[in-house]
Each structure stands twice: as structure tokens, then as C-alpha cells.
Amino acid sequence: MGYFDALSGANFKTGQDGSKLFFPWGILGRGYAIASDEDYRRLQQQIKIYMIVSLVLIMASGSAASSWSSFLVAIPLIGFYLVWMRYVLRRLKRSNEKLTLRETANFQAQAHNAVILWLLGLLSAAFVVVSIIMLIVDPRNWLLAISSIFFFGLCAAKIIWMLVLRRRATIARP
Numbered sequence: 001m002g003y004f005d006a007l008s009g010a011n012f013k014t015g016q017d018g019s020k021l022f023f024p025w026g027i028l029g030r031g032y033a034i035a036s037d038e039d040y041r042r043l044q045q046q047i048k049i050y051m052i053v054s055l056v057l058i059m060a061s062g063s064a065a066s067s068w069s070s071f072l073v074a075i076p077l078i079g080f081y082l083v084w085m086r087y088v089l090r091r092l093k094r095s096n097e098k099l100t101l102r103e104t105a106n107f108q109a110q111a112h113n114a115v116i117l118w119l120l121g122l123l124s125a126a127f128v129v130v131s132i133i134m135l136i137v138d139p140r141n142w143l144l145a146i147s148s149i150f151f152f153g154l155c156a157a158k159i160i161w162m163l164v165l166r167r168r169a170t171i172a173r174p
Contacts, residue, residue: 006111008048010104012040015097022092023099024085031099032092043088050081109162110169117163124156 013031015021020040021031034040054077061073109117128149135145 003112003116004048004052006108008044008051009111010107011047011099012044013097013099013103013107015095019095021095021097021099024089027099027101027104029098031095031097032089033095034092050084105158105162106165106169109165112162114163114166117159117166121156121159121163124152124159127152128156 011023011026013021013023015031015033020034020037022034022040022043023029023031034043054074057073057077058070061069131145131148131152134141135149138145
């Protein structure tokens with residue numbers, strides 16, 4: 001399973017009744033039952049494509065222009081997602097099931113390759129260190145430095161959590 005499969009797959013789960021559920025707002029909202037396996041696969045693929053395109057556009061705009069341009073690109077992408085979800089969710093039946101943070105972390109921990117998780121964790125920690133250095137060397141960019149420390153610190157913490165969950169699952173298996 002690829003990186004984006006693991007990211008997009010965290011918005012889906014199998015319900016208690018065996019139905020496939022989609023959580024467009026992640027842990028912040030209720031799930032929606034998907035009628036068929038074909039619809040499930042199609043929606044999963046569409047979410048994955050949306051994530052890839054969004055990441056590429058945000059990163060390209062941030063590297064081509066100022067760091068604020070990434071925020072300007074993200075706004076229409078979020079708007080598109082909101083409109084798209086209004087259209088998609090009309091066809092789905094609302095479920096009372098919720099998605100927990102532990103379920104998404106467990107899914108991602110098992111879906112990502114352990115080596116990739118370690119590399120992402122080390123990369124996140126390196127970005128935190130570089131951001132701290134940037135804060136010391138160039139305090140005029142304090143907003144970028146602090147936001148980078150915060151963001152990549154959260155990334156590192158989540159990756160460590162996923163590595164712990166992955167290890168626990170390995171130990172629990174006979």
C-alpha cells in the first residue's frame with residue numbers, strides 16, 4: 001500500500017454491520033454508508049487523487065513564490081472539497097458511527113511501511129531542528145519558524161505514536 005493510499009484510507013472503515021463507511025470530516029463528524037464496493041473503490045481513488053493534487057499544488061506554490069502563497073492556494077482547494085462533499089454526500093446514507101483518532105492512527109500505522117514511518121519521523125525532527133536554528137539565526141522570520149516547529153513537531157509526535165501502535169500490534173500477534 002502506498003503513502004497516499006494510507007492517508008486516504010484513514011477516512012474509511014468497515015462499520016459494525018459490515019457496511020463500508022466514509023468519513024469526509026475525519027474524526028470531526030459522522031460517517032456515511034457507501035452503497036456498493038464499486039462506489040467505495042471509486043470514492044477512495046478520488047480522495048487519493050484529491051490529496052495528491054492538493055499536496056503538489058500547495059508545495060509548488062510555496063516553493064515558487066512566498067510561503068504565504070501556499071495558504072492562498074489552500075483556500076480554493078478547501079472550498080472545492082466543501083462543494084464536492086455536498087455533492088458526494090447527497091448520494092450516501094448518513095450513519096451514526098464515528099471515527100476515532102485511535103482508529104485512524106491504527107490504520108495508518110499498519111498501512112505505512114515501518115521504514116517510511118521512521119524516515120518521516122527523522123525528517124520531521126530535522127525540520128524542527130532547522131526551524132529552531134532559523135528562529136535563532138533569523139528572528140525576523142519568527143512566524144514561519146514557530147509555525148514550522150509546531151507543525152513538524154506535531155508530525156513527529158504522530159509518527160512516533162504510529163510507530164508505537166505498529167510495535168504493539170506486532171507484539172500482540174502470535
